[in-house]
Amino acid sequence: MQKHRSDLHAEMSLLTEFEESHMAKKYMNIYIYKPGLIVFSSAEPCPMCYIRINTAGCDTKYCTPGPDDGMASHADYLPPAWKEMAEKHKTSLGLCSPVMQKIAHLLFYAYLLDNRGPK
Numbered sequence: 280m281q282k283h284r285s286d287l288h289a290e291m292s293l294l295t296e297f298e299e300s301h302m303a304k305k306y307m308n309i310y311i312y313k314p315g316l317i318v319f320s321s322a323e324p325c326p327m328c329y330i331r332i333n334t335a336g337c338d339t340k341y342c343t344p345g346p347d348d349g350m351a352s353h354a355d356y357l358p359p360a361w362k363e364m365a366e367k368h369k370t371s372l373g374l375c376s377p378v379m380q381k382i383a384h385l386l387f388y389a390y391l392l393d394n395r396g397p398k
């Protein structure tokens with residue numbers, strides 16, 4: 280859960296931690312990831328995460344579609360150059376059991392239960 284940082288979504292934290300690790304040199308060409316890396320996410324990436332993942336050069340598999348802010352299903356709203364860049368990488372629903380999809384969905388909405396969500 281992010282606290283006092285609007286950018287610390289799981290995908291953002293994952294990529295930042297990875298890029299700061301010693302493993303990054305093996306899997307990156309300066310700031311672009313080498314082909315074949317996939318981000319596995321519990322929920323469909325939001326616009327911010329979607330753009331960062333695709334800019335970095337990763338494909339994405341997610342477990343459950345996001346609510347209205349899921350970007351994979353809204354890529355047509357991006358400016359043409361961003362859409363073209365994003366379409367170089369696949370963002371798709373992964374093969375998850377219904378139980379995993381339900382868990383991912385509930386985890387995503389859990390923030391609503393501790394007064395951080397919309398009032």
Ligand SMILES: [Zn+2]
Pocket residue numbers: 288289290324325326327328329
């Ligand atoms: Zn996000």
